[in-house]
Amino acid sequence: MAREGGSGRSDFEKRSWAHNQNILRFQALLHNAAHRDRHDEIRKLLHDEEEKLRSLENDR
Structure with a gap:
């Protein structure tokens, strides 16, 4: 899984987390x-x- 520099979380993980929180x-x-x-x-x-x-x- 690709990681973004410094943040330690991929875009997928960030978006998934936000949707789950909502x-x-x-x-x-x-x-x-x-x-x-x-x-x-x-x-x-x-x-x-x-x-x-x-x-x-599904896009993953």
């Missing part, structure tokens, strides 16, 4: 009753992030 954040928001009025929007964002992560892994 997925975890959206999942937590869905479990929070205070955001029920936004659940449809949050589900869409979660679905989009999951698709981005799958696409990233």
Whole structure:
């Protein structure tokens, strides 16, 4: 796996980590009753992030 100079992480690893963090954040928001009025929007964002992560892994 190619590494970027100095950072120790590849672009794939950085992007994958960011998508995973967003997925975890959206999942937590869905479990929070205070955001029920936004659940449809949050589900869409979660679905989009999951698709981005799958696409990233398929392009690898």
